[in-house]
């Protein structure tokens with residue numbers, strides 16, 4: 001029922017994946033998280049919920065508090081105030097239950113340079129409680145998933161940065177956790193690797209809950225159902241990808257005209273047009289009147305106008321624009 | 334327990350590909366060798382002096398064994414235990430593998446025990462490589478082997494206690510160098526106390542049973558008593574417990 005997201009993984013289309021439409025309970029609940037590092041308040045009351053099966057992009061500029069939030073989610077450090085519960089278990093009260101449910105890729109992959117990739121993953125599987133009988137298969141599967149099979153006998157310390165990152169990711173998924181917490185999983189990877197990782201995340205996201213932080217916005221736009229953006233320790237945007245994108249787009253239509261009029265006025269007179277902006281020599285942005293069939297009427301009118309319509313497209317916002325908007329709102333440029 | 338086993342196995346594999354581990358073993362054997370030689374020379378001198386004096390008794394070799402199992406081994410540990418502490422908890426933090434261990438579904442106690450037994454394994458390896466020295470002496474000197482056997486047990490227990498100190502020290506910092514120096518400092522304090530305690534007037538002798546060195550020398554004299562065994566095991570367990578509490582409290586800081 002979620003075939004759209006798998007088939008799109010290789011192509012990396014621009015449409016954001018549709019969340020699977022099944023009843024889902026919340027897997028991650030973050031409530032009013034505050035964190036002080038000494039006198040410095042890194043988190044100022046972060047709250048959001050992630051439902052089972054969602055793939056959530058966790059965004060924010062450097063120093064926003066993403067890694068801090070993720071460390072608190074894994075029980076590596078306590079919040080100063082507030083609570084986190086994962087798969088129904090409070091991080092402070094039932095840390096072992098929480099740790100059984102999660103796979104975690106920290107910002108710096110936790111690798112032993114003196115071990116081979118296979119040994120390392122086998123150790124990770126053992127630590128995550130994968131029974132001995134299933135360990136070898138789990139390691140093989142993780143190697144394959146992360147494109148590491150041919151590197152299995154290499155020493156981790158001799159791997160390139162991208163392969164280290166993959167090894168870190170393989171470690172996080174080895175026990176097929178219900179909740180995956182990935183702190184910048186695609187950092188240091190080349191574009192093909194990024195697409196592969198995107199595939200892995202999606203594949204896992206079919207069954208599992210994933211929260212991943214990233215600075216690569218097109219990446220997030222292509223992988224995640226939902227986005228939570230934080231800035232300076234506060235949530236500044238939170239919602240389904242489609243919703244955020246459509247909120248940001250101005251509802252404009254951009255058209256290229258071979259023979260545009262000298263002035264903007266004649267364009268303003270066209271059917272269904274409310275406002276016009278000049279974007280370039282031949283390019284204009286039209287804001288239309290509200291209504292269901294306005295685009296249809298507008299395009300028909302424009303085509304018959306004699307200005308030589310050669311291209312027309314509806315404007316959709318990119319995640320970059322959303323990000324810039326919500327983050328810059330806070331920080332005066 | 335399977336978590337302890339997992340951590341322990343990884344520790345050992347890692348130790349035996351690590352230059353630091355081989356440095357520590359080489360240093361241990363070197364120090365023991367030099368001290369062994371010095372003891373033999375010292376023995377030789379007293380023996381010659383005794384041979385020239387018809388009234389003197391020929392000295393036995395027991396003092397050599399006692400020296401090796403007592404102060405010699407203590408000095409050797411003062412060098413190698415801080416070296417080993419550099420691969421304990423601070424090391425995991427420094428290379429960020431602590432995140433892997435601390436987010437695994439095991440308790441901190443499992444982690445601490447796994448790391449501890451890993452280091453004890455290295456200790457046993459070292460002792461196994463050096464143990465021929467006192468055995469040669471006992472064999473050629475036709476001395477009673479019992480004190481040597483109980484002494485070796487004592488050295489093992491004493492070493493394990495020092496490793497527990499090292500583990501505790503390494504839980505207090507994120508830098509392996511600092512862990513090494515902190516271990517050295519803690520051990521130095523233990524040694525100085527051990528040297529000063531017997532000199533306390535009146536009660537000195539009674540207090541000696543509370544120092545690691547005092548208990549070691551009990552065992553090295555061939556006194557296999559429950560007192561030193563209980564002492565070493567409970568002190569070690571206490572330190573390991575403290576270490577796991579410290580690591581947990583850092584998680585909750």
Ligand SMILES: Nc1ncnc2c1ncn2[C@@H]1O[C@H](COP(=O)(O)OP(=O)(O)OP(=O)(O)O)[C@@H](O)[C@H]1O
Nearest residue numbers: 037040042060061062063064065066067068069107
């Ligand atoms: N151990 C620490 N002690 C003091 N301040 C810290 C500590 N860790 C993080 N901070 C501060 O807390 C803030 C949030 O840091 P955090 O690492 O969570 O940001 P981030 O969103 O992950 O950033 P990045 O995108 O650079 O990874 C930063 O201002 C950082 O300087």
Ligand SMILES: [Mg+2]
Nearest residue numbers: 066067068107
């Ligand atoms: Mg970060």
